[in-house]
Amino acid sequence: MQHINLITGDRRFADMLSRVLSEDTQCTIHTHDKTGTTTNHHLHDPDVLIVDLFSSQDSSKNNLLLSLRNQYPHAVIVALVDSRGPALDDDLLFGADEIIAHSSDGQWLHEIKEHLLDRIALHRRIQRLQERLRKDLLEAQIVAKSKAMHDILRRLPLLAENLSSVLITGETGTGKELVARAIHYLGPRAGGPFITVDCGALPENLVENELFGHVRGAYTDAGPTTRGLIAEADGGTLFLDEIEALPLSVQAKFLRFLQERQYRPLGQTKYFTADVRILAATNIELKEAVAEQRFRKDLYFRLNVVPLQIPPLRQRKSDIPALIEHFLQKYGGESRKTRQVPLSVLQNWMDYSWPGNVRELENKVQEWLALGGAPVTSPASERAKAVPAPLPPLAEVRQAALRETERAYLQQLLRRTAGNLSAAARLARIDRKNLRNLLKKHGIQASRFRTSGL
Known part of the structure; x- marks a missing residue:
């Protein structure tokens, strides 16, 4: 049973809307006056809150929606406005999930009835999904009120059942790992392990060892035979966060695992198989990393079978x-x-x-x-006194440092060769086409160096 709260200053309007909605959905409807004060003695927290701004012509609607959003953060708030009247300020409408314009000619009920019923049905589906997530993820449930996050929530069950690789993109702090956990726990692998690899936090010389493991004596100071994270994730999901930080040397070996589900621990002569679903996440544009030859193109396409972008909080x-x-x-x-x-x-x-x-x-x-x-x-x-901007992730710092180093190197290279592209390409041991692309990326004109000498 759903609880629908209706806030209006028009009693006749309230009776009509209550009767129409009750015909098509199982719900209890509580009526309030235009200030939000309940006229019922037993008030439930609403699942859907319909606010009639059409009948409110005074200051009572100032900050009303925001106040209601603060009081009922989990409710779907639908604002009804006059389609024939002057446009309302955005500040008055801030806090509403949906805005429906209607007229007062008596036909508005038929115009908005289906729209309201669709929103109620959508809320039911989202509510059921969130309950399932709460059960599986305990405290780590996904909190979603915006349309953008509702769209993502609706996709999660499909992504969970389909075992294709998913590349989750989004800024730092948007909840990429939480979404990855939801995909794991909503799917058939929920009983298996969920292993997280923070690629940006692993020293470059230890990434391969962490992923694939090693046998005793594989390298100097190698301890007893150790299973890698791929082996630990067998039968479950391996989530690679900050995948862009994976070294190129390891990318090639990881690509083989994605293609054939086979891997070889360090120091081992034979290959092993593992049944692992791969989820990856990044907070940068991987296409740019591919163009800059910092990330393998074939690996990118293997990981980006299903892209899933998490919007930043400022957009939701x-x-x-x-x-x-x-x-x-x-x-x-x-x-x-x-x-x-x-x-x-x-x-x-x-x-x-x-x-x-x-x-x-x-x-x-x-x-x-x-x-x-x-x-x-x-x-x-x-x-x-808003909190200061957070320290950027290590991968972003590395990328910025790489850009600055690359630019400084190209400038020094052109100074050495007096802007001669053929000589510069030979000295850098790259072809002229790649050199031109690098110069274009950094906005460097070789002609500026042709008169400067050494």
Whole structure:
């Protein structure tokens, strides 16, 4: 049974809408006045909240949707507006998941009935999926209110059943590993291991050993025979985070495993097989890494069978209230049932761009709880003390350093050869075409060096 809350200043309108919806869906409908005050004694937290801004002509609708979003972070909020009246400010509509314009000519019920029923059915499907995720992932459930994340949630069961490789892309802190875990636990391999490899954190000379394992005596100081992470993931899923940091030498061997499901531990003469599903993630544009010859093109296509992009938090701000509620429940301790972020703080957090994405928001909620939930004196002061940008991941630092080193090398190369491309290509031991591409990438003109000499 679903609970639908209707906020309107028009009692006749409320009766008509309640009757129409009750004909086609099993639900209980609670009616409120235009300020959001319930007219029922027994109020349930709504699954769907319909807000009639059409009948509200005064200041009561200012911040109404945002206030309701703060009060009911998990509800689907549908705002009804007058299609014939002046356009409402975006600030008034901020917080709504859906906006439906209708007229007052008596035909509006037929116009929006199917739309509302579709939203209710969608909420049911998402709710069932989230319940399943909560059961499988315990505290690590995916919190989703935005359309973008709902679209991703709907794809997860299909991705889980299809054992093709999935390449998950998105900025740092967007929840790529959480999505990978959901794909694993929703599929037939849920009973098998889920092994995470942080490619960016492994020293280059140890990556191959970590993945494939080794036998005793395989190299100097090699200890007893050790199974690699591929062997550990047999029958389950191997998730490679920051896949762009995988060294080229290891990429070739990992490609063989993807193609034939065979690998050879260091120091071993025979190959072993492993039944492992591969999920990979990156926070950079891998196509650029391929173009720069830092990532194998054939491996890229093997990993990118099914691409899945996780949008940054700034592009799905309707998720923020529900995420805040989730983190309050997670970290609030005994006081979590009574603790609520003030509307002024919520507004400031909704305005913030969150460069560190969900991870940064989680840290901010923890900070707010640690400080006792002290109220913010003004919106400006809250923005002023917003948390600093997070330290970039190691892979991004490496990439930036590589670009700077490459550019400096090319400039020195052209100075040495006085801008002669043939001589520069021979000195760099690359062909002229690759040299031209590198110069174009860095915006370097060889002609500028032809009169400078050494």
